[in-house]
Amino acid sequence: MKTNFLKLGLAAVAILAFSFGNAQQTTGDIGKGEDLSQSSVLNGTIRVIDNKGTKKFLQVQNGLTLLTDTTPDGGYVSTWQLGGTLSDDTTITLNDGTTANGFVIDGVNFSLENIVTTTADAATATTAESGTETGYTLLVRNEATGNVEKLLATDLIQSGQEAFTATAGQTDYPLTGAPVLPAFAQVYVYRNGAKLVANTDYTVAGSSVTLIPSTTAPNDWAVLAGDVIEVHFVK
Known part of the structure; x- marks a missing residue:
């Protein structure tokens, strides 16, 4: 009679089992999943009894993995560990x-x-x-x-700008704070508002810009006293 009652009870539990939804469950009851007694495969359910004989189940889900070793001496060793497939949407x-x-x-x-x-x-x-x-x-x-x-x-994107008032013939313009300038293609130099040609009218080294005046017509030019030399850079 007890055996039949146990079988009927297990059958009723199987009928009442339900599937989890997509949303993470944080409250309420969670039904028992697959019952493999000793959890012989990943993510099975372990059946245990407490010291008064009450039948209970241990299981894992949603990103945790349960693995049971059935070969060690003295019984089964079940291990819970991080790492596994998320079965529900999870918020952390x-x-x-x-x-x-x-x-x-x-x-x-x-x-x-x-x-x-x-x-x-x-x-x-x-x-x-x-x-x-x-x-x-x-x-x-x-x-x-x-x-x-x-x-x-x-x-x-880091950038900088500095303007200088030139003396006659001045060609070197070290920037305040000695920032390391990027390549000449990222440094823009203007003389009195007119852009100079990169790597032709000026070169860049370290934190300084050096102007290269030309005496060849029609592109001849010279640095005059009071010229405003403006340096922009982006890196």
């Missing part, structure tokens, strides 16, 4: 700097503060965190640390 709240506790991925900075450089010169720049910003940010990899960090879209 990242630590955004406003909550006391949150999910953190080592090497990924998802705080509300943004990483900015202290100088426009990539070779000597150091990083610091600015205050809370608005607008768009990009995820970038810091090659020095390997960390994934946030970068303001406005900080992605």
